Amino acid sequence: MTSPEETLETAEVSPTAVLSGVSACIVVMKTRANFVAASKARYQTAASLTVQMRDRRDGDNAVRVGFTCSKKVGNAVARNRAKRRLREIARLDLPTLAKAGHDYVLIGKKDVTENRDFEALRADFAKALGKLV
Template sequence: MFRRADFLAANRGLRVARPGFILLARPNGLDPPVMRYGITVTKRIGNAVVRNRMKRRFRELLWSILPDAGLAGHDHVLIGREGGIERDFQQLATELHAALQRVHAGKGDPPRKPRTGRRR
């Protein structure tokens, strides 16, 4: 079961952005090596119905792809983006495969720039 601390730790790992989601991956240090996943979708994406639909799609995507293409002993976190709900499921699967290949190669996107100013 993922807890808030696990999500925060994954945020310090590799980050790969795609149009429908952001993939975070980080070694979890569990013994025996266990592959875990987490999903998060913020309120900016839409109402509860939209967010839950996106989470169901992501869960199915991870269940179908992660056992074969995921990294053993790592935590994988999918963060939903606005375009993720409208994207074709097969397109999301292709993007997840590409993101996992980048993570396998150890190539993440550059770190995010810190936010400046005040949020409203």
């Protein structure tokens, strides 16, 4: 039987453990005021989504992200599916691509965000974010 100290020394770090530690600094925006402020900032459209980016300039280094889909995207099921896909993209890509102290809003597009291939959706997000940064 090994001691707990030996287990900690020999344990390998899984990629998900590293991601969960990094994504802990990402905060989800929920108030309307934050979304309105982000809507007045810079934005970039892609084939399947729109990304808005705002520098908060408040000294807080946390990255905040919000997700929205209008009723034009579809019924509640379609909007929620599109937002789930946007949340997964943010979880995977924002820890490495985002700037500290910025707000990001990901906006789904009608008939595209829900049905587009996931890797193409990720590529659209990276391209739009690259143009903003």
